[in-house]
Amino acid sequence: NSGKLYAANLNVPMMVTLTPPTLTATTASTSLAVVQGNVIFDAVSITGNGTYSGLVTLSVSGLPSGVTAAWSSNPLTLTSASGTSTLTLTAATTATAGVNTITVTATGDGVTASQKLTLTVVANTPTLTITPAATSMTVINPIEATSTTQSVASQVISLTGGGSFHGTVAVSVSGLPPYLTAAWSSNPVTLNSSNSGT
Numbered sequence: 556n557s558g559k560l561y562a563a564n565l566n567v568p569m570m571v572t573l574t575p576p577t578l579t580a581t582t583a584s585t586s587l588a589v590v591q592g593n594v595i596f597d598a599v600s601i602t603g604n605g606t607y608s609g610l611v612t613l614s615v616s617g618l619p620s621g622v623t624a625a626w627s628s629n630p631l632t633l634t635s636a637s638g639t640s641t642l643t644l645t646a647a648t649t650a651t652a653g654v655n656t657i658t659v660t661a662t663g664d665g666v667t668a669s670q671k672l673t674l675t676v677v678a679n680t681p682t683l684t685i686t687p688a689a690t691s692m693t694v695i696n697p698i699e700a701t702s703t704t705q706s707v708a709s710q711v712i713s714l715t716g717g718g719s720f721h722g723t724v725a726v727s728v729s730g731l732p733p734y735l736t737a738a739w740s741s742n743p744v745t746l747n748s749s750n751s752g753t
Contacts, residue, residue, distance in 0.1 A: 576607035578668035580661045582642075585672045589622070591679035592648040592719065596641055601661050601668070603636040609664045613640055617657040619676055621650030630663070644674065648719070652678040681720035686713040694735070716750035724752065 583598040601611050610630040618624060627641040642659065653676060660669045692708040700706050714724050724744045728737040744752040 574604065574606050576664045576666050577604045578602070578607065578611065578661050578663065578666050580659055580668040580670040582659060582670050582672050585670075586675075587644065587672060588675040588677055589644055589646045589650075590677045590718075591621075591646050591650050591652065593679075594643060594645045596643055597672075598639055599642050599659055599661075599670075600639045601631060601633065601637065603633055603664075605636065607633070607636060607664055607666070611638065611661045611663040613642075614660045614662070615642065615657055616660065617655060618644075619651045619653065619655045619674070621647040622674070622676065623647075631661075646676055648679065650676050652676045679719040682717035683720055683724065684715040684717065686715070688712070711753050714744055714746065714752045716746050721746060721750060 579602045581600045581602070583600075587595055587597055589595040599613065601613075603611075610632055613626050613629045613631060615624040623645050625643045625645070627643075628638070629640060631638045631640050655674045655676070656671055657674050658669050658671050660667060688710045692710060694708045695705040697703070697706040712726065714726075716724075722745070724746065726739055726742050726744060731737060741752075746752045
């Protein structure tokens with residue numbers, strides 16, 4: 556009707572989905588091994604969904620005695636909802652040897668994500684390996700030899716230290732037959748920085 560104002564209301568149902576922020580933590584390796592007195596590294600990737608914002612705080616739990624953890628970035632700022640920090644595990648020479656389950660945890664924006672991995676601490680037991688250049692040597696009785704060099708034999712003996720072994724090595728020979736003597740070019744042998752010597 557002319558001169559009158561009418562108002563109409565229309566209710567239209569709508570579905571609204573609320574997506575909470577989430578985090579995902581992924582380690583490059585799920586199984587690590589470190590020798591006592593050494594260091595090992597593992598990359599930890601953190602991914603957030605579209606609604607995640609803010610920093611991520613990283614931590615490690617379940618470490619055995621004598622093992623410490625450090626991060627290349629902590630807290631970690633995500634770029635395009637993702638980021639990576641390198642986890643450094645340092646085992647002291649007195650770290651407890653054995654197999655452990657440790658947990659990497661990422662926390663931020665009210666949510667938490669975790670990843671379990673196996674950490675094996677290997678005992679740094681000293682070892683020494685002796686390797687001759689040959690497994691047999693031949694010398695001729697000087698009376699029967701046609702040359703003086705035939706009554707002498709020589710070869711290189713390689714010494715390799717493993718684990719926590721270092722320093723000098725005393726070498727000797729046993730079981731020689733009568734009238735046969737042994738001499739060494741170096742005795743004791745001081746192993747080099749690569750834990751080896753001849």
